[in-house]
Amino acid sequence: MRIRNTLCFGVFLCGLTPALARGQAAAELRDRPRDARGWPTQAVRAGHGMVATDEELGSEAGVEILKRGGNAVDAAVAVAFALAVVEPAAGNIGGGGFMLIRLANGKTSFLDYREVAPGKATRDMYIGKDGKLDEEASVIGYRSVAVPGTVAGLALALKSYGSMKLGDVIAPAIRLAEEGFPISERLAHEFEQERPALQRFAVSRRIFLNEGKMFHPRDTLLQPELATTLKRIARNGAAEFYRGETAHMLVDDMFRLGGLITLDDLAKYQPKVREVLRAKYENNGHAWEVLTSPPPSSGGVAVIEALNMLQSVPLKGWDDVESVHLVAEVMRRVFADRAAYLADPDYSNVPVAGLTDPCYAKEVFSTVDPQRASSSKTIKAGNPHTCGVAASNAPSPETLVSLGEGPHTTHFSVVDAAGNAVASTYTLNDSYGSHVTCSAGFLLNDEMDDFTTQPGVPNSLFGLVQSEANAIAPGHRPLSSMTPTILLRDGKLSFVTGSPGGPTIISATLLSILNWMRLGMEPQVAINAPRFHHQWVPDRILIERSFPDSLESALNARGHATHRVGHMGLVNAIAIDPASSDRLGAADPRHDGAAVGY
Numbered sequence: 001m002r003i004r005n006t007l008c009f010g011v012f013l014c015g016l017t018p019a020l021a022r023g024q025a026a027a028e029l030r031d032r033p034r035d036a037r038g039w040p041t042q043a044v045r046a047g048h049g050m051v052a053t054d055e056e057l058g059s060e061a062g063v064e065i066l067k068r069g070g071n072a073v074d075a076a077v078a079v080a081f082a083l084a085v086v087e088p089a090a091g092n093i094g095g096g097g098f099m100l101i102r103l104a105n106g107k108t109s110f111l112d113y114r115e116v117a118p119g120k121a122t123r124d125m126y127i128g129k130d131g132k133l134d135e136e137a138s139v140i141g142y143r144s145v146a147v148p149g150t151v152a153g154l155a156l157a158l159k160s161y162g163s164m165k166l167g168d169v170i171a172p173a174i175r176l177a178e179e180g181f182p183i184s185e186r187l188a189h190e191f192e193q194e195r196p197a198l199q200r201f202a203v204s205r206r207i208f209l210n211e212g213k214m215f216h217p218r219d220t221l222l223q224p225e226l227a228t229t230l231k232r233i234a235r236n237g238a239a240e241f242y243r244g245e246t247a248h249m250l251v252d253d254m255f256r257l258g259g260l261i262t263l264d265d266l267a268k269y270q271p272k273v274r275e276v277l278r279a280k281y282e283n284n285g286h287a288w289e290v291l292t293s294p295p296p297s298s299g300g301v302a303v304i305e306a307l308n309m310l311q312s313v314p315l316k317g318w319d320d321v322e323s324v325h326l327v328a329e330v331m332r333r334v335f336a337d338r339a340a341y342l343a344d345p346d347y348s349n350v351p352v353a354g355l356t357d358p359c360y361a362k363e364v365f366s367t368v369d370p371q372r373a374s375s376s377k378t379i380k381a382g383n384p385h386t387c388g389v390a391a392s393n394a395p396s397p398e399t400l401v402s403l404g405e406g407p408h409t410t411h412f413s414v415v416d417a418a419g420n421a422v423a424s425t426y427t428l429n430d431s432y433g434s435h436v437t438c439s440a441g442f443l444l445n446d447e448m449d450d451f452t453t454q455p456g457v458p459n460s461l462f463g464l465v466q467s468e469a470n471a472i473a474p475g476h477r478p479l480s481s482m483t484p485t486i487l488l489r490d491g492k493l494s495f496v497t498g499s500p501g502g503p504t505i506i507s508a509t510l511l512s513i514l515n516w517m518r519l520g521m522e523p524q525v526a527i528n529a530p531r532f533h534h535q536w537v538p539d540r541i542l543i544e545r546s547f548p549d550s551l552e553s554a555l556n557a558r559g560h561a562t563h564r565v566g567h568m569g570l571v572n573a574i575a576i577d578p579a580s581s582d583r584l585g586a587a588d589p590r591h592d593g594a595a596v597g598y
C-alpha cells in the first residue's frame, strides 16, 4: 500500500516518508517485551498523541491526522472512515455506534448514532405464520438492516468538536479504498470463514470473495465503489448519504431485493447528543470519575451498577478465586437488571438514576454470598431506586437466556497532544453485518437483531431475551451493549477504554476499568489480563483459556458452572501516565490490535 507523502505534516517524523514513519511504528510495536504467547507486556509510550485500534492502518490514519494538526475528534473521524475500509467485518459506514468525547477543557459529550428501525418495520416482522421466529431473517440479508447512523454521527462529531474539513479526515480512507491495502492472513481467513454468507450477495461476493476465486494473504484489496462513495461524502457531506446519490443507490437495492429502508427513513435519520453517565469513586488515595455511555447503551448503566457494588470489595486480582467469584456474582445481578429495564430512552422510561445509585447497589450486593455461587433461578432483577425514593413504576423483569459470543464490532481510542480524548465503539452487529454489500460498495448492518425479535425468545446472534420495551418499532433504536468509557483521576484524563463482544462488551470494559483503577495494573497488562463473564442466564461463568485450571476448579467448588472460551472482547485502550503525562497505548493482542503514537 502506498501512502502519499503530502499528508505527513506533523510535529514529529515530519518530512519522513509515511512508509518510514510506518516502519518506525511497526518497529516500536515489534520491539516491546513479550510474554510466552508473544503478547506485548508493555504499552506503547508517546509524548504527544496516541491512537489504539484493531488495525495498524486504522491507527496510522488517525496519527496522520493528529500530525497534520487535527485534534482527537478529527483523528477519531478519520479512524472510523479508515476502519470502514481496512476492517470490513466491523468498521463501517453502513452501521452505527457511539462516541464519547472528553475535551481537555473538561467539556464532555456523548454522540449516539445508533441505527433505527425502518418505518415499515413491525414488532413481529421476524415471526412466521407458524408463530416461530425466523432466526436467519434478523441477521442475514436485506430485511435485517436498520437505518445506518455512522455517517451522520461522524459528521456531527466533526462539525461540533473537530477542526478539519470532512474531505481532509476522509482522505486516508479514500486512499486505502482506491489504492488498496495488503490483505493480512487474518483477513484472508475471515473471508474464507464468512464465504457461505457473503457469496449469497453479488456485490459482497465480487468485492470480498474475488468473484469466488478468493484472496490470499498479501493480495491487494481494492474497493473502487467504496472509494467513489467516500469521495461523494467528502464533497457533499452527510447529506450525500441520507439524501444524495448514495441514498438512492441504497434504496434502489432495498426496493429490488426485499429490504425495508426508504428514502424517507434515510432523510429522517438523526444522530443524538446525550448526557454522559457519570459516577465518582475514591480509590487508592485518588478521586476517580467514570464517564460512560447512557441508554440506548445498556453498558454504562451496567458498568456503574457493577462498580458501585464492588466499591466495598477488596479485590486482589484474577488469580484470586474470591475476587473472581464476587465480580461474577455482581455481573449476574447487573445482567438481570439489564434484561428487565434497558431500552431506547426516547420511548421507554429507563430507571437510570435508580440503577446507578450506590444505595441500590448496596441493597443488591447484600444478596451475594461471599463464599457460594447464587443460582440465577433465584436472582431476579431488583427494584432500582435512589436513596429514599422508591422507583415504584419500574417494569417487570424478563429473562435473559443464553449467550452466543458475537464475532465482531470494533472499539478505538484516541488522545491528542492537548489532552482531548475520544472513546468510540461502532458496529455492523454481526461480523460483516447482514453480509449484504450495497451497490455503493459498503456493507450493511444486521442491527435489527439487537431488538427483542420475539418477546420471551432469545435473539439470533447473542441468545439474549430482552424486555418488551426493546420490541421492534419504527424509528426506535435497538438496545446496545457498546460501552465507550473515559476515566478521570483527580480531575485529569486517565484512561480511555471500550470493547466489542456483544454482552461480553460490558464485562471486558468493566474488567479493564477494574484493572486500571482498582488493581493499578500497567495498561498493557490490564488489557492482556484474563477475562471472564457472567450474564445471569445461562447460569455459568465464561472464562478465557488463559485462566489456570486451579482457579476454574476453585470456582466449581464454590458452586459455579464454568465454560472456557478462546477470548472475549478486544479492548483498545489508552492510559495517561500520571507522572509524565505520556500517552500509554494498549491495543488488544487478541486481534493484533495496534497502538500508534508520536
Ligand code: DON
Residues within 6 Å of the ligand: 405, 406, 407, 408, 409, 427, 428, 429, 430, 431, 447, 450, 479, 480, 481, 482, 500, 501, 502, 503, 505
Ligand atoms: O450493540 C451491540 O451491543 C451489538 N450490536 C454489538 C455486537 C458486537 O459486539 C459483536 N461483536 N463482537
